[in-house]
Amino acid sequence: xxxxxxxxxxxxxxxxxxxxxxxxxxxxxxxxxxxxxxxxxxxxxxxxxxxxxxxxxxxxxxxxxxxxxxxxxxxxxxxxxxxxxxxxxxxxxxxxxxxxxxxxxxxxxxxxxxxxxxxxxxxxxxxxxxxxxxxxxxxxxxxxxxxxxxxxxxxxxxxxxxxxxxxxxxxxxxxxxxxxxxxxxxxxxxxxxxxxxxxxxxxxxxxxxxxxxxxxxxxxxxxxxxxxxxxxxxxxxxxxxxxxxxxxxxxxxxxxxxxxxxxxxxxxxxxxxxxxxxxxxxxxxxxxxxxxxxxxxxxxxxxxxxxxxxxxxxxxxxxxxxxxxxxxxxxxxxxxxxxxxxxxxxxxxxxxxxxxxxxxxxxxxxxxxxxxxxxxxxxxxxxxxxxxxxxxxxxxxxxxxxxxxxxxxxxxxxxxxxxxxxxxxx
Amino acid sequence: xxxxxxxxxxxxxxxxxxxxxxxxxxxxxxxxxxxxxxxxxxxxxxxxxxxxxxxxxxxxxxxxxxxxxxxxxxxxxxxxxxxxxxxxxxxxxxxxxxxxxxxxxxxxxxxxxxxxxxxxxxxxxxxxxxxxxxxxxxxxxxxxxxxxxxxxxxxxxxxxxxxxxxxxxxxxxxxxxxxxxxxxxxxxxxxxxxxxxxxxxxxxxxxxxxxxxxxxxxxxxxxxxxxxxxxxxxxxxxxxxxxxxxxxxxxxxxxxxxxxxxxxxxxxxxxxxxxxxxxxxxxxxxxxxxxxxxxxxxxxxxxxxxxxxxxxxxxxxxxxxxxxxxxxxxxxxxxxxxxxxxxxxxxxxxxxxxxxxxxxxxxxxxxxxxxxxxxxxxxxxxxxxxxxxxxxxxxxxxxxx
Numbered sequence: 001x002x003x004x005x006x007x008x009x010x011x012x013x014x015x016x017x018x019x020x021x022x023x024x025x026x027x028x029x030x031x032x033x034x035x036x037x038x039x040x041x042x043x044x045x046x047x048x049x050x051x052x053x054x055x056x057x058x059x060x061x062x063x064x065x066x067x068x069x070x071x072x073x074x075x076x077x078x079x080x081x082x083x084x085x086x087x088x089x090x091x092x093x094x095x096x097x098x099x100x101x102x103x104x105x106x107x108x109x110x111x112x113x114x115x116x117x118x119x120x121x122x123x124x125x126x127x128x129x130x131x132x133x134x135x136x137x138x139x140x141x142x143x144x145x146x147x148x149x150x151x152x153x154x155x156x157x158x159x160x161x162x163x164x165x166x167x168x169x170x171x172x173x174x175x176x177x178x179x180x181x182x183x184x185x186x187x188x189x190x191x192x193x194x195x196x197x198x199x200x201x202x203x204x205x206x207x208x209x210x211x212x213x214x215x216x217x218x219x220x221x222x223x224x225x226x227x228x229x230x231x232x233x234x235x236x237x238x239x240x241x242x243x244x245x246x247x248x249x250x251x252x253x254x255x256x257x258x259x260x261x262x263x264x265x266x267x268x269x270x271x272x273x274x275x276x277x278x279x280x281x282x283x284x285x286x287x288x289x290x291x292x293x294x295x296x297x298x299x300x301x302x303x304x305x306x307x308x309x310x311x312x313x314x315x316x317x318x319x320x321x322x323x324x325x326x327x328x329x330x331x332x333x334x335x336x337x338x339x340x341x342x343x344x345x346x347x348x349x350x351x352x353x354x355x356x357x358x359x360x361x362x363x364x365x366x367x368x369x370x371x372x373x374x375x376x377x378x379x380x381x382x383x384x385x386x387x388x389x390x391x392x393x394x395x396x397x398x399x400x401x402x403x404x405x406x407x408x409x410x411x412x413x414x415x416x417x418x419x420x421x422x423x424x425x426x
Numbered sequence: 427x428x429x430x431x432x433x434x435x436x437x438x439x440x441x442x443x444x445x446x447x448x449x450x451x452x453x454x455x456x457x458x459x460x461x462x463x464x465x466x467x468x469x470x471x472x473x474x475x476x477x478x479x480x481x482x483x484x485x486x487x488x489x490x491x492x493x494x495x496x497x498x499x500x501x502x503x504x505x506x507x508x509x510x511x512x513x514x515x516x517x518x519x520x521x522x523x524x525x526x527x528x529x530x531x532x533x534x535x536x537x538x539x540x541x542x543x544x545x546x547x548x549x550x551x552x553x554x555x556x557x558x559x560x561x562x563x564x565x566x567x568x569x570x571x572x573x574x575x576x577x578x579x580x581x582x583x584x585x586x587x588x589x590x591x592x593x594x595x596x597x598x599x600x601x602x603x604x605x606x607x608x609x610x611x612x613x614x615x616x617x618x619x620x621x622x623x624x625x626x627x628x629x630x631x632x633x634x635x636x637x638x639x640x641x642x643x644x645x646x647x648x649x650x651x652x653x654x655x656x657x658x659x660x661x662x663x664x665x666x667x668x669x670x671x672x673x674x675x676x677x678x679x680x681x682x683x684x685x686x687x688x689x690x691x692x693x694x695x696x697x698x699x700x701x702x703x704x705x706x707x708x709x710x711x712x713x714x715x716x717x718x719x720x721x722x723x724x725x726x727x728x729x730x731x732x733x734x735x736x737x738x739x740x741x742x743x744x745x746x747x748x749x750x751x752x753x754x755x756x757x758x759x760x761x762x763x764x765x766x767x768x769x770x771x772x773x774x775x776x777x778x779x780x781x782x783x784x785x786x787x788x789x790x791x792x793x794x795x796x797x798x799x800x801x802x803x804x805x806x807x808x809x810x811x812x813x814x815x816x817x818x819x820x821x822x823x824x825x826x827x
Contacts, residue, residue, distance in 0.1 A: 216474060236454055237470035237510050265470040266453040270509055286509040288467045296463035297435040297726060299453060342466040344444040348704035351733040353825035365444050371467045416429065416716065 002319040007040035008329040011056060015063035015072070016315050016331070017245075018308045023331070026060035026072045028052040033070060033085065033092040040330075046092040048085075061111075062304055064245060066118035067198040068159045068168075069095065073114045073205075078102050080109040082203060082227070098203070098227030107220075107229075108209040113244040113304075115261055116224055117274060118200040119145065120248070124179060127160070127191040134160070134171070134187065135180035136197045144275060146176045148201050151228040155184065159198045163191045200224050204261050204274060206241035210234040217241065219272075219281070233281055237265060243305035243314070251336045251370060252285045260284055264302045267291055269312065269334070287312075287369045288341060289334045290320040303329060310336040338368040340377070340425045347408065347419065356387060358410045364421040366402045373402025377423050384418045387411030398423075429716050433463035434727040437698035438482040439710040440489070440645075444703070446729070449491050451478045456489065456504070456511045469506055473513040480525075481699055483645060485532035486603040487564045488514065492610075498523035501608060501627075517608070517627030524614040527699075529646040529660060530624055531673055532605040537565075538584075540598045544591035548576075549584055550602055557581050557604065560625055563588075564603040568596045609660055609673065611641035621673070633676060637664065643709065646673075647702035651734030652680030652768060661707075663697045668707065668732065682767045683739065684709065684732045689720045698727060707732040732767070738775065738825045739767040745808065745819070752814045754785060762804040762821040764795050771795065771802020772823065779806055781819045786811030788819070795823070 006023050008016060013025040013034070022043060023036045031051050035044040052058050052074075062073040070085040070092070084096040100109040121138040139145050148156040154172060158181070161168030171183040203222040210218035210232065217239025221230040244263035249271060250256065260271040271284040291300040291314065304315040312334035317326045344365040352358035362381060366374040378395035392407030408419060432439070432446045440447050445466055446459045454474050458467040479491035480499075489504040489511070498520030504511045519525075533556060538549040548565075550557065557563070559580055566573035577589040607630070608622040617639025621631045644662035652659065652670040657679050660671040666686055670679040686695040686709065699710040708729040713722040742763040750756040760779065764772040776792040790806040808819060 216472075235472045235510075236474040237472050239454070239474065266450075266455045266457075266468045267465050268455075268468045268470070268509075270470065283509045286467070286469075288465060292465055295726070296433040296465075342460055342464065344460050344466065346444045346461065346703070346706075348706060349733050349735050350706045350731045351735075351737065353737060353827070355824055355826055357826050363444060367466065414717075 002330075002332055004326050004328060004330040005038055005040060006036050006330050008036075008315070010317065010327070010329060011059055013329065014315075015060045015304050016306060016313070016329075017063045017065040017070070017304075018306045018313055019065050021308075023313075024063065024065065024070065026052075026063050026070075028058045028060055028074075029054055033087070040328075046087050046090060048092050048094065050094040061242075062113050062115075062244065064115050065306075066116050066200045066246075067120050067196070069200075071114075071116050071203075073111065075111055080111045080205065080207075082114060082205070096227075098222065100205070106211060107207075108212050108214075109205075110208040111205050112242040113263060114203060114205040115244045115246040116200050117202045117204065117246050117259070117261070118198065119259060121197045122194045123160075123191055123197060124193065126193045127187055127195075129188060129190045130186045132186050133177060133180055133182050134158075134197075140176060140180050143176065145199075145201065146173055146181055148173075150225040151223045151230075152226050154225065156199055156201070157225070158183070159196075160187065160191055161189065161195055163189055163195055165189070202230065202274070203227070204244070204246070206238050206244060206263060207232075208239055221274075233279075235280070237270070238263075241265060243302040245305050245307055247307040249284070249307075249336055251287070251338065253372075255284050258284055262305065262307070264289075264305055264314070266299055269305070285370050287334070287336075288371070289314065289369070291316065291332070292321065293318065294321060294323045307336070312336060334369070338370060338372065338374075340366060340374055340423045341369040342367050343379070343421050343423060345419065345421050352410050354410050354412055354414045356410060356412050359391065359407050360410075362390075362392070362406050362408050362419055362421075364396075364398075364404045364423075366398050366404065366423050373400065374398055374423065375400055375402065377426070379404035380422045380424075381406050381408075382420045382422070383408060384420075385411040385413070385415070387413070388417055390419075429714060429721055429728070430723060430726070431461055431463060431728045432459050433723075434459070434710065435725070436478045437710060437712070437727050438479040438491070439699045439701055439708065439727070439729065440482050440484045441701040441703045441708060442484050446701075446708075447482070447484065447489065449475060449479045449482055449489075451475045456506070469509060469511045471504070471511045471513075475502075481527050481529075481643070483528070483530050485530050485605045486534055488530075488605070490528075490530050490608075492525065492528045495520065497521040499525045499528075499610070501528060501610070515627075517622075519610065519620075519622075519627075522614045523610070523612055525610050525612050526642045527644040527662060528608060528610040529644050530605050531607040531609060531646050531658075531660070532603065533658065534648070535602040535604075537596055537598050537600050537602060541592055541596050543593060543595045546579075546588045546591045548586050548588065548592075548602075550586060553604075554581060554584055554586060556606060557586055558606075561604050561606055562625070564601075565592065565596055566594070566601060568594055568600050570594070607673070609644070609646070611638050611644060611662065613640050617641075637669075643697040643700040645700045645702055649702060649705070649734045651705065651736060652682065661700065661702070663700060663709070666694060668700070680768045682732070682734070683769070684767070685715065686711065686730070687715065688713075689715050689718050701729075702734070705733055705735045707734060736766040736768065736770070736772075738764060738772055738823050740765045741777075741821060741823050743819065743821045750810050752810050752812050754810060754812050756810045757789070757807045758810075760788070760806045760808050760819060760821070762793070762795075762806075762823065764802045764804060764823040771800045772825075773797060773800055773802075775804075775823050775825060777804035777806075778822045778824070779808075779819060780822075781808060781817055783811040783813070783815070783817045785813070786817055
């Protein structure tokens, strides 16, 4: 059984995000952003410059980090409040607050999960101070992103740095050139090649209402600079979502590396292509997890989710496959690397005579967590009958569909025979 | 607890490609589970389902669910699209509907010849006679793993004329799936089975019969067993039998006994849903009897197996006369009647006899069941011993295939 790790306090630290091996959580009671280590110790804390109220409704339900800013979501009695924060001089300083009020005649807000679309690249060439064109490795040719305009009419804001002197600045994109963009004005500081370029675009909020209707949920898209409503996508799949994040994922072979909004629904994490046009948003894929109780039937709630490298961290108070409830929240792991996740095993026919002669075909189907077939992997078959045997050979390799087949020959006693298929992840 | 497998929370089940599927109204998901109960995958419902289905089906392309609503039932058609389950159709059947079981009549055919993108006439190998205007055919996958739905305009001879040309090209032998009717068992009144247009929800015919009353589990499948060749059949559970119905003639292909009785051999165990995969029939139950012991799974549901493949199911032994002198001379004819699960006589299977008398003996051992007339009878003779006593004779039929 998994053991407790980061030990976040319930009803006080119901959120987390990760950056460079540290876990961060907003604590409305302590009025601090806490930086925690894997073993639950507080490595550091950054007091808020603007205090949060201290009621149960003020607990932060979801936290995000976009590479520069921390973001928090609170689901208050009369509004959903999203705040942007920045650590500056040892203090967590509030930069912006967007309140989505229930008094809005067209929308009712009830949300536990959100994320901010954010992107990360590096300067492809050094930048001197006072220049109006900068070049970077990725996204410069993504016209949708580079032509992003806020509802106030401002262009995309790029955050440059920090440089070797710890300096950083925001610049506004005005146009694109080959391998780069032009900016409004000029840079204030000089930057070296490979210094960071970060930017964000939209807020994505999972709302349990579609407008004022609770018949389905909806995914709301807001301008992350002005907080203005852009559009919404209705769907039952967006209802009762408690965990979401935005991350660059390379788990889908047919898409390559993609920036995706990931959210948890039941036992799966779904990866939305938020860059697609149309009345609905397509998915890059879906990934099954192990947040099921011991009874194999009850879903374990996930309170927040974040990703770092190929690791998926799920904030839970019940470890996978158990009925134990922790007194605090800790993370459970999933992986974005494909690995053997499920083996479907069936016998055709499933009932045969116990005469040492009758046979049945045994079919194993091996899939990864994305429900993609595991190809060319050896499957070892065993059975528990004293006389019956795996007569079709073992191990057997999976084919292009993840299928491996063998034959079982019956024993001489009428009983339920247990046949087991095992695949080693190599 | 023993003999658990899929551990479903809800009393609905279908099988696709070796995986077990269940609609969960609490999760609002279609859950794909493995034989050991673990979740292989789950698909969020884009339209919340509201209540647990009492029965679900899969027609090769679509999932179908039936739920109770006020005064009747609602049947919904769903499709997995891009990792989400999208609602495609909803048909409400009210009033005077009380049902726990339904299925969709569906067929799986192949193209008799290849087609090029834009073609509006296609030829099928097997089921052209069941295709009609208004039916939607799902073509594919082709070699590029493409599918598409095409609307049938008319059928002329062996040619199926489409409303418009196909979008993709397909090879001869590529799949063609279609459905045509819903079949809903109705327990309101004295029992009825409704044949319904699966595209419009309009009732076509109602068959009234007590045979269709209180049905809780059914499905539609192509099986071999009740007949010597494969048949497309509506199979439903009635008491301790599964009945195979020919939906074209409403005659029966056959009836098969199942072991849904408790150890007391009296109390019937409810079957909540049925699914067929290959020659296996999966019965969804929350209790079962294995080897004369009862097991209950509480609030969870698991499958119990039956098979369409014929096997030795019952044996009955009798002696004529049953009383004979203990003179080491007289004989009695011992008849062993060996039936399969369909109640048909097992053909040409050896029956081994054992008696417990020191002197008396069986004259033919083993005896084989009737080869020519399917009576299932294996006949031997017992020659009397010399002590006056009750002699026990046991017969054992063995299935070697």
